[in-house]
Amino acid sequence: MTSEEKRTTILKYNSQPFNKQTINDGSYIKINSNNESCIDNINLYIKIENDIIKDFYFDGEACAITISATSIMIKSLLGKSIKEVLEFIASYENMINKLPYNKELLGEAECYDEIYKQPSRKRCALLPYIGLKKAIKEYQESLI
Amino acid sequence: MNREDFLILKSGLIYFDNAATALKPKEVIAKMDEYYHNYPSNIKRGDYDLSYQATEEYEHTRNLVKELINADVIKEIVFTSGATDSLNIIADGYFKNKLNQNDEVLITKSEHASNVLPWFRLIKTNGIKVKYIPLDENYEVTLENVKKRVTANTKVISLAQITNVVGDIRPLKEIINYAHSLGILVIVDAAQSIAHKKVNVKELDADFLVFSAHKMGGPTGIGVLYGKERLLKEIEPINLGGGMNESFTTDGTYILKDIPTRLEAGTPNIAGVIGLGKTIEYLNKLDINKIDAYITDLKKYLVSKLEVIPHINIINKTSLSSVLAFNVEGIFSQDVAFYLNKHHICVRAGNHCAKMLKEEIKIANTVRISLSFYNTKTEIDKFIDLIKDKSRIEKEMI
Numbered sequence: 001m002t003s004e005e006k007r008t009t010i011l012k013y014n015s016q017p018f019n020k021q022t023i024n025d026g027s028y029i030k031i032n033s034n035n036e037s038c039i040d041n042i043n044l045y046i047k048i049e050n051d052i053i054k055d056f057y058f059d060g061e062a063c064a065i066t067i068s069a070t071s072i073m074i075k076s077l078l079g080k081s082i083k084e085v086l087e088f089i090a091s092y093e094n095m096i097n098k099l100p101y102n103k104e105l106l107g108e109a110e111c112y113d114e115i116y117k118q119p120s121r122k123r124c125a126l127l128p129y130i131g132l133k134k135a136i137k138e139y140q141e142s143l144i
Numbered sequence: 145m146n147r148e149d150f151l152i153l154k155s156g157l158i159y160f161d162n163a164a165t166a167l168k169p170k171e172v173i174a175k176m177d178e179y180y181h182n183y184p185s186n187i188k189r190g191d192y193d194l195s196y197q198a199t200e201e202y203e204h205t206r207n208l209v210k211e212l213i214n215a216d217v218i219k220e221i222v223f224t225s226g227a228t229d230s231l232n233i234i235a236d237g238y239f240k241n242k243l244n245q246n247d248e249v250l251i252t253k254s255e256h257a258s259n260v261l262p263w264f265r266l267i268k269t270n271g272i273k274v275k276y277i278p279l280d281e282n283y284e285v286t287l288e289n290v291k292k293r294v295t296a297n298t299k300v301i302s303l304a305q306i307t308n309v310v311g312d313i314r315p316l317k318e319i320i321n322y323a324h325s326l327g328i329l330v331i332v333d334a335a336q337s338i339a340h341k342k343v344n345v346k347e348l349d350a351d352f353l354v355f356s357a358h359k360m361g362g363p364t365g366i367g368v369l370y371g372k373e374r375l376l377k378e379i380e381p382i383n384l385g386g387g388m389n390e391s392f393t394t395d396g397t398y399i400l401k402d403i404p405t406r407l408e409a410g411t412p413n414i415a416g417v418i419g420l421g422k423t424i425e426y427l428n429k430l431d432i433n434k435i436d437a438y439i440t441d442l443k444k445y446l447v448s449k450l451e452v453i454p455h456i457n458i459i460n461k462t463s464l465s466s467v468l469a470f471n472v473e474g475i476f477s478q479d480v481a482f483y484l485n486k487h488h489i490c491v492r493a494g495n496h497c498a499k500m501l502k503e504e505i506k507i508a509n510t511v512r513i514s515l516s517f518y519n520t521k522t523e524i525d526k527f528i529d530l531i532k533d534k535s536r537i538e539k540e541m542i
Binding site: 010062063065118120121 | 478479494508509539
């Protein structure tokens with residue numbers, strides 16, 4: 001991805017977020033994820049069945065990085081198994097922290113590969129994934 | 145004014161977040177260095193010159209604070225860790241022992257968290273009620289609206305003199321006069337006003353008044369609790385320990401010293417207090433009335449330039465203080481702050497610790513500019529050039 005492509009991708013998902021909708025349905029896990037050091041505040045609504053993400057939405061108020069990162073996360077992980085999701089998250093976190101990662105796996109999410117240059121925005125890019133990990137933990141605990 | 149006193153400004157940085165904390169003039173920093181290098185001892189403890197000098201400097205600040213706010217006597221000045229600490233001491237050390245079930249405390253939805261949460265805790269411990277004075281169409285407080293909320297159960301009114309988002313200057317003298325006619329005590333949070341306006345506790349007839357040194361250009365971690373002598377004497381100290389006791393014996397009895405020492409347990413922030421003293425001397429030298437006039441002029445200039453930009457929505461156009469809150473249409477406030485940061489301009493984005501205000505202004509987050517005497521019209525021009533170009537913001541905000 002060129003710098004211009006990265007910028008275009010981020011701005012596209014900020015102005016046209018993917019699956020940004022409030023869900024009032026008890027069969028979805030609802031997780032709030034907010035950024036202690038700033039004002040990003042999102043809710044994730046996730047339906048997981050048989051270890052597969054069947055449905056996935058979000059709402060809230062947040063910066064362009066968080067809104068776009070959440071959109072791309074949801075688009076990339078809908079229909080994926082928990083195992084695949086965890087592999088994706090690990091690779092994504094490595095990228096954000098400037099460690100070796102699987103480029104092919106991340107697809108559009110690779111647009112944040114230079115975010116480490118702006119330390120204060122790393123948390124914005126990680127925020128939706130912090131929420132997703134909480135949701136997976138909640139799902140796994142519900143099975144025990 | 146006096147930009148040469150702030151070394152960081154030489155880098156070209158534009159600092160517009162003075163309501164969060166102000167820059168520190170080099171003579172304030174030098175004064176604290178002087179303490180640490182030349183007389184770094186405890187106060188009121190040792191029979192040697194160093195301790196004597198530290199004590200003198202420490203108490204000199206108390207006198208400077210007394211003069212600054214025109215208190216009656218120096219014992220009405222207590223050093224705390226900041227305005228938050230002071231408000232908690234007032235709520236927990238005084239009102240917790242005075243307020244009963246269904247007694248009412250009046251605040252507004254634009255108060256800072258530190259003037260909200262200590263009262264919320266008294267809802268739990270004492271069964272009090274917290275009620276809100278309605279804000280007018282400019283989100284400001286009027287005496288008429290105070291009267292609307294006062295009942296026979298109202299015991300306390302606690303208000304910022306100037307709020308940190310709307311920046312409205314409250315008609316406190318009239319409010320306090322009215323409150324006192326009904327036996328209601330009034331607490332003034334002067335955190336946002338102390339650096340820009342002449343604050344006069346006697347003229348206001350404030351019962352308690354609090355502020356922090358760091359918003360005046362002083363060090364962090366030091367603040368002031370002012371209280372009328374008879375009220376301060378009734379505060380039950382939150383902290384007990386060294387320096388504040390007269391005597392204690394094995395049977396568990398103890399006698400405390402008089403105010404203000406009684407309320408300053410343990411080794412205090414000595415360097416901080418001495419730094420606060422130098423800050424007051426520095427501001428006195430500049431003249432608070434000149435600072436006030438300069439900032440008022442600067443703010444009018446900022447509003448005049450900003451209000452003609454179509455994509456800017458100013459929240460508090462009528463406010464006369466140093467604070468201006470706005471949004472860029474269609475762009476999240478934090479993205480605006482990041483964009484300005486790329487151009488070395490520091491502004492704050494968010495709810496600014498006034499989380500109930502969104503119920504009034506219907507907007508949760510804003511960009512806030514808060515000015516000080518070292519800001520200039522040239523800095524404002526640079527900011528305006530950056531903010532008027534919306535496509536540039538959209539391009540550079542990430």
